[in-house]
Amino acid sequence: MPSASPLLVIDGLSKSYPGVKAVDDVSFSVVGGEIHALLGENGAGKSTLVKMVYGLVAPDQGAMSLDGAPFQPRRPAEARARGVGMVFQHFSLFDALSVEENVALGLPQAMATGDLATRITRVSRDYGLEIDPARLVGELSVGERQRIEIVRCLLQNPRLVIMDEPTSVLTPQEAADLFATLRQLRDQGCSILYISHKLEEIRALCQRATILRGGRVVGSCDPRHETARGLAEMMLGATFTLPQRPERTDGAVRLQVVGLTLPAVSLFGVALADINFSVCGGEIFGIAGVAGNGQNELMDVLTGERSGPTNDAVVVDALAVGRAGPHERRARGMAFVPEERAGHSAVPGLSLVENVLLSERFSSRSGMIDWRAVRARANQIVAAFDVRTVGIDHVARSLSGGNLQKFVVGRELLTKPGVLIVNQPTWGVDAGAASAIQSALLELARTGAAVVVISQDLDELFQIATRLAVIAGGRLSPARPIAELTIEGIGQAMGGHHHAHPPAPPADAVERGINA
C-alpha cells in the first residue's frame, strides 16, 4: 500500500478559457509511491490540470504543494527541477534528430553533457526500455518513441511522473511491458499520475482514481474495487450501456477483396501481399494489427484513393470497383472514415456545414449547392450523434477530437451506406463518445450493411466485431469468428512486428494466435 504522506497536494485549482471553465476548483492529492489515475471524458479538464502541474499552464486560482513546500512551476523546467516529469500523449519528439539529441533537449543543460549516451543506455537497460541513442527518431516505431520519452523523464530521477494516455498507441505486449516498468517505478517510491480512458487498464494498474467531469472532481475511488462499467458511469455521470454485438447473420456478400497485391508506395510504406476477405451484410468485420503493418495501404485501396491492381480486386455488391475512384465508389453505396479525422476525413479550417459536402453532393435542380439541405444535414448529424459544438458554422478544428470523430462518423452513416470502411474509429476518443460511435456502427450493421473496422484496439474489436483477421507485414490472416478467439492470442499474432519493415509473420504464428 502507498504510504500516507502526500507528495503532491492540489488545492482548489481553477483555470478558465474564454467561454469555458476548463478546471473548476479541483482538489486532490497524490501520495508517495502510488499510481494515481485521473479519469474523465475528453474535455473533462484532465489535460489542462496536468499541464498546470507540469508548468505549461498557469492556474487562475488555487495552490499546489510538493512535499509540503509550495509548488508554483511557471515553466516545465521548474517542474522538472522539483522532480516532476511528464510523458506526453502526442510525443514531444523531433523526427530528424537522434535519440540522444531528443533526450538532451528535455534535460537541464548541466545534465545534457558528457556521457549522456552511456546514461541513456544504462537507464534503458535498468527499466527494460531498450533504445539505441544514436538512431534517428524518424526511423523508430511508436513503442520505441514512447520509451525515449520515458527514459528522458527517468534520467532526472523524478518523484512524480505524469503519463497522458500512454497506451493509446501501444500493442497489448508493449502495454504490458510499460506496466511492468511503471510498477517497478512505483516500487522504488516514485508516484505516477496516470491519465487514460481505458478502464480495464486503470483497474489493473492504479491504486486510486480521481474522477473529473466538466472540470470538477466528481468522485474518487479505488479502481481495483470497481467494475469498468461502474467507473464509466462515474465518469459520464449517466448509466452506460455497452454496445451489443449483432447476431451472426448470413446475409449476401457485399464486399469482396480478392488477391490484392500491391507494392509499397514509399520507402517506409508496406507492400500488400495477396489479401483476400469478404464481408456479408449485417456483419462487422474486424482487422486487428499494430500500426504500420499495412492498414493505411489497405484503407487507401478500399477507398479508391489508390487504384487497385485489377478492377476485380475489390467487388461491392457484385460490381467490380477495384480501379474506380472514391466518388464512383461512394456512388455504389460505399462510405469511408479514414484514421486521421483532422485533415483526411474532415478539413479543419472549413465549417461543419462545408465538411458535410465533402462526402455527399447536395445539388438543387439548377445545379447549384442546396445550402438549405446541407445545413439541415449538418444539424441532423449534430443532433443524432450528440456532437457538442457551439454551432454548425464553426470550423471543424474547434471541435474536440471525440466530437469531430462523432461528426465524421455521423456524416458517413447518414449517407446510408451499404458498405462502410472505418479505420481506428475511436482512437483518442473518450469512453462516452467511443460507445456512441460503436453503437452507431452496430446499428448500421443491423440494417444490413457490411462494416469493416480496422483498429488497433483489441478490446473494441472484441466488443463489436463478428469476425476478425489480423494484418501483419502487409498480409492478412484468415478470418475467424470472434467467439473462437482470445485477446491474448490475437495480441501475440499482432505483437513483435512493430518496425517500419515488419517481416511477415510465419503462417503458424497467426494460426497459433487464433487458436490460443
Add this chain to the structure above:
Amino acid sequence: MSMDLIVGILAGLLVAATPLILAALGELVVEKSGVLNLGVEGMMVIGAFAGFAAKVLTGSYLLAFPAAIFAGMLMGLLFGLLTQILLSNQVASGLALTLFGLGLSALFGAGWTGLTAGAFPRLNALGLPGSLAAGLDVLILLTLALVVATQYVLTRTRTGLILRAVGENHDAAHAIGYPVVAVRMLALAFGGGMAGLGGAYLSLVQTPFWVERMTAGRGWIALALVVFSAWRPFRLLAGALLFGGITILQLHSQGFGLKVDAQVLAMLPYLATLAVLVFMSRSRGAGNAAGRLRAPQSLGKVFTSTT
C-alpha cells in the same frame, strides 16, 4: 592562363560570393528555426543603403557596418512582429518585406545616387603580401569564419540543438518548455543582420557607391542557395562560389573571348537558380526520405501556443 589571372579570378569569385554567403547563411539559420523569410532582398537593400549612408556621413567603416547590420536586424524583427506575434502569412509578409525594403531604400536613397563611399582597404593594405591579398578583404575572411562558426553552432552546441528542435517541431519544443517565438525572433534578428551586412558589402566594398535596387536579385539567389545547400553551411559555401563563378564568367567573358550577348550572361545566375530549384525539388519529390528529413519540418508553419 597566367598565375595572375587565376588569382584574379579566385579573388573575384570570393568577392562575388561574399554577399550571397552572408545573406544565405542568415536565411539558413532563420529557416532552421522553422521560419521562411522571403524578404532577404529587402533586408539586403536596406542594409546596403544604411551602411552606405553611415559611411558617407561619418566616414567610419566601424560605424557603417554596424549600421547596416542594425538596419537589417530591424527589418528581420519587423518580419518577426508580423509573422510570429501577429501571425500573418509568412510568404505574403516576406514578399511585402522585399517590396518595402526596395521602396524605402529608393525613397531615402534618392539624393545619394552618384556619391561614393571610397575604396575599401584590401588585405595588402594591412601589410599582407601577394596578389591574392590585393584582391581580398577582411570581410571575406570574416564571412568564411562565419560559415565555420554557423556549422559548429548548429551541429555541436545546445543553442543549435534548440534552434533545430524549434524548426523541426514547434509544438513539441513548446511542450518541453522552449520559448518558440523568442528563439525565432532571435533567429530572424540574426538573419536580418546578416542580410544587412551582405548588402553593405555590395555598397561599401564591391561597388562602393549607391544605386537604387543595387542588390539586383541577390536576395533571391541567397534564398535559392539555402535550398540548394539542403540547409548545410558548407554546401551553402560551395553553392555560393558556384553562383559567384557565374557572375565572374559574365564579367570576364570578353577576356575569355566568348561571343555571347551580355544580356544572356546576365541571365545566367537566375537560370542557374531555376535549374537548381527544379533539380532539388525533383530529387526530393521522388519519395526520397533523406530529402524529406533535411527540410525543417515546421518550415513556414504558423505557431500558436495553445496554452
